[in-house]
Amino acid sequence: xxxxxxxxxxxxxxxxxxxxxxxxxxxxxxxxxxxxxxxxxxxxxxxxxxxxxxxxxxxxxxxxxxxxxxxxxxxxxxxxxxxxxxxxxxxxxxxxxxxxxxxxxxxxxxxxxxxxxxxxxxxxxxxxxxxxxxxxxxxxxxxxxxxxxxxxxxxxxxxxxxxxxxxxxxxxxxxxxxxxxxxxxxxxxxxxxxxxxxxxxxxxxxxxxxxxxxxxxxxxxxxxxx
Numbered sequence: 001x002x003x004x005x006x007x008x009x010x011x012x013x014x015x016x017x018x019x020x021x022x023x024x025x026x027x028x029x030x031x032x033x034x035x036x037x038x039x040x041x042x043x044x045x046x047x048x049x050x051x052x053x054x055x056x057x058x059x060x061x062x063x064x065x066x067x068x069x070x071x072x073x074x075x076x077x078x079x080x081x082x083x084x085x086x087x088x089x090x091x092x093x094x095x096x097x098x099x100x101x102x103x104x105x106x107x108x109x110x111x112x113x114x115x116x117x118x119x120x121x122x123x124x125x126x127x128x129x130x131x132x133x134x135x136x137x138x139x140x141x142x143x144x145x146x147x148x149x150x151x152x153x154x155x156x157x158x159x160x161x162x163x164x165x166x167x168x169x170x171x172x173x174x175x176x177x178x179x180x181x182x183x184x185x186x187x188x189x190x191x192x193x194x195x196x197x198x199x200x201x202x203x204x205x206x207x208x209x210x211x212x213x214x215x216x217x218x219x220x221x222x223x224x225x226x
Contacts, residue, residue: 001069001134005036010051010059019049025061026050039066072128072136079211082114084141088128093136097126103138117211121145146170146215149205155220162222163194168207168215177205183217197222 008017017033018026023046030050039045044067051059073089086095096108097115104127111126122143128136147169153162166175175191176184184206195203200223207215 001071001132003041003068004039004066006039006047006064006066007036008033008047008049008062012051012053012056012059015051015053015056015059017049017051019047021045021047023048028052028058039068041068041070043068067132069130069133071134072130074137075126075128075139077124077126077139077141080114083117084115084124084143084211086111086115086126086139088136090128090130090133090136092130093128094130095126095128097124099124101125103127117213118143119213121213143211143213144170145213146173146207146209148216149175149207149218151203151205151218151220155222157223157225159224159226161224162197164197164203164220164222165194166191166203166205166218170207170209170212170215173207173209173212173215175205175207177203179203186214197224199224 008019010017018030019033020026020030026048037047046065048061048063050061072093075086075088075095078085088095095111096104096106097111098104098108099122101123104125106129124141126139149166149168152165166177168175176188177191178184178188179201181202184204186208202219202221204217204219206217
C-alpha cells in the first residue's frame with residue numbers, strides 16, 4: 001500500500017543480473033540491474049530477473065509481481081434532501097459506518113443509501129475499505145441539535161403590555177411558535193418580530209434548521225394585569 005524500492009540480489013559472486021518490468025522473460029540483452037527498482041503508487045509491475053556469469057549456466061528466471069495501491073481516500077459527508085450521504089473518491093470503495101461513537105470496521109453497517117437525519121444528536125463515523133488497499137482514515141460527522149429558544153422579557157406577571165422577543169443561539173435557525181397551548185411544529189407560525197402581549201398568554205416556541213435535530217419546546221406564560 002506504499003511505494004516500494006525493489007532490490008535484486010544473487011548469491012553467486014560476480015553474477016550480472018538482467019531484468020524486465022513488462023512481464024516478458026529477461027535475456028542477456030535485457031536491462032542490467034544496478035540499483036533498486038522504484039514501484040510508485042497506483043502501479044502494477046511484473047519484475048522478472050535472471051543472473052548470468054561467464055562459464056556458468058544462467059539461473060532460472062525469478063518472477064514477482066508488485067501491486068502498489070495506496071490508502072483509501074477519507075469518506076466525505078454530504079447533506080441532501082434524502083438525508084446524510086457518504087462518498088469516497090477512491091473507485092470501488094466499500095464504506096462502512098457506525099452511529100454509536102465507535103470506529104468503523106469492515107463488519108460495521110454497510111453504507112448503501114442516504115442515512116435519514118436522526119431525531120436526536122448523533123455522531124456518525126465512516127471508513128472506506130477495498131481489497132489490497134490500506135483502509136481510509138475515519139471521517140466524523142456530528143448531527144447537532146438546535147439550541148433551546150429564549151424569551152425576553154422572562155415569563156411572569158406584568159402591569160403593562162409586553163413586547164416579547166424570541167431568540168435562538170443557533171445561527172440560521174427558524175423559530176416557530178404558538179399561542180393556543182399546542183406544541184409548535186415546522187408548520188406553525190414563523191417568528192419574525194416581537195409578539196405583543198396585552199393579556200394573559202402562554203407562548204410556546206421551537207427552533208428548526210435543515211439537517212439538524214429540532215430544539216426542545218420552550219414555553220413562557222405572561223400574566224398582564226393593569
